[in-house]
Amino acid sequence: MFTSLLYNENTPLRFINSADHILNIIQMDIIKSIKNLLLFIPALTLLLLGSCKHEDLQITKENENFRLATDFIKNNYELTLFSAALEKSGMAEQLRGKGPFTLLVPNNTAFNEIGIHTAADFNKMNTDSLKELVKRHILDQRLLFNDVPVNGVDIRYHTLAGTEVYASLASYSPNNNGYPANYLYFNGSSVTRNNVTVANGVIHVLNKVMKYTPASTVQSWLAKSPQYSIFVSGLKKFGLWDKLSGTGPFTVFAPQNKIFEASNITAASIAGMDTAAYVGERLFGSYILNNKHFFISDFNVFSIINLESGYTKQLNNDTWYMTIGSVRDYYTAALTYSVSLRTAFDYPYDSYPGASGLLPALTDNLTDNGLVHDIQGLLLLPQQALKH
The missing domain is CATH 2.30.180.10 (FAS1 domain)
Known part of the structure; x- marks a missing residue:
């Protein structure tokens, strides 16, 4: 092709011969280069194979560049x-x-x-x-x-x-x-x-x-926590205390003494209550989830995977319901929660203000038969739990 491009009827013969000569040189150089490459490949292969036989060759170990x-x-x-x-x-x-x-x-x-x-x-x-x-x-x-x-x-x-x-x-x-x-x-x-x-x-x-408190129960954990002594008095008064040493699991929301005292409720006033006049499962039983093992985070998990605004559970031996919801802080990832009571599952029903757990450090106290969460408020006042 190179020759044909150079040649026409007016092209001098010496130019045609020169073009043929250049083409021959290029072809010879290409053939020589290919021969040299073919000779080099076996030698390179032998060199690589030989290098693989070195016993002192080390492969970089996983994570060796990371710190302990x-x-x-x-x-x-x-x-x-x-x-x-x-x-x-x-x-x-x-x-x-x-x-x-x-x-x-x-x-x-x-x-x-x-x-x-x-x-x-x-x-x-x-x-x-x-x-x-x-x-x-x-x-x-x-x-x-x-x-x-x-x-x-x-x-x-x-x-x-x-x-x-x-x-x-x-x-x-x-x-x-x-x-x-x-x-x-x-x-x-x-x-x-x-x-x-x-x-x-x-x-x-x-x-x-x-x-986590090793070798403990919800009952023993509360008994060793004097800030919850009024709550313990109420559980004992209404026959809810002994079961907390059992197999469980139990999830308990515990108000501190100062919460009760703010509503003029003391250990002495609880001792003077006539248990027959109150619905004990509402007044103190509403703080206990029987046969449930819930961290506060679980309520947040439920809200995501079930698309539910809160977890609703019927009170033990009662017609009332409790609803628990959890909120996660966008910046700190801290979890807070709220609990409220209502008289029925579906409308119409009466509801009560409830209480919140706003101090994450005081929640998720794990024992061998359940958990205790601090709650800053009362779910129900004594007059609201009177039998009619």
Whole structure:
């Protein structure tokens, strides 16, 4: 083609010959290059195969460039109190091991809410108790966010303390194609940062310290909490106390003494009540969910996956109903809740103002047979529970 482009009837012969000569040179160079490449490929193949036989060849190990869990926590400004707890409890050395571990790490604000503001505050705690608290925040496996079942409620995972934590993941309603919420909770504590990969596992940051009293019941927990003594008096007066030491589970909403006193209700006034004149299941039984094991986060989970504004349950041995709703703060992921009573499930019915749980640090007190949540208000006054 090159020759034909150069040639026409007026083209001198010497130009045609020159073009043919150039074409021959180009063709020879191409053929020579191909021959050299073919000779080089076997040699390169042998070189690569030979290099694969080196026994000292090392493959980069997974996560070898990540820091250990203890190092990451120590150098993260919002996790310094948990780092201090690791050192004080003697757990830091174990967490420098191979693992894998999953650390559920409360941030500094979470510790502040239960009265721990500096590392020195851990000195007030028994070392063994602190160690158990730390171990209850560590799983003996690597658990990623995507490992928790979607819309799973209270999925149990084993901890280094030999206990279990309950994980719930509220993603979306099967009947709703909206953007998934993907709220993850452990024992009612919100995960504010998930899947922080470290060399020996993974970290999830919590906004609340998980609370558990070993070898306890709802009854024994309340008995050891003097701020609820008037509530306990009412439970005893109306025959609701003894069952709280049983198998359960129970979910209890407990008003403190100051709440009762604000309405002129004391242990003495309760002692003087005529139980035959009141509906005890309304006056004090309404604070107890029988055969239910609910963290406050569960009510938020239900609202997402069931598209319900609240959880409604009939009172035990009564015609009245209670409704429980939970609200999650957009910025802090803190959960608050409210409880109210009404006279029937469907309209028409009478309703009562109810009470709220506005202090997340006082909720989700886990025992072996249920949970206790602090509530700032009374569900019903004595005169509203009178029999007619």
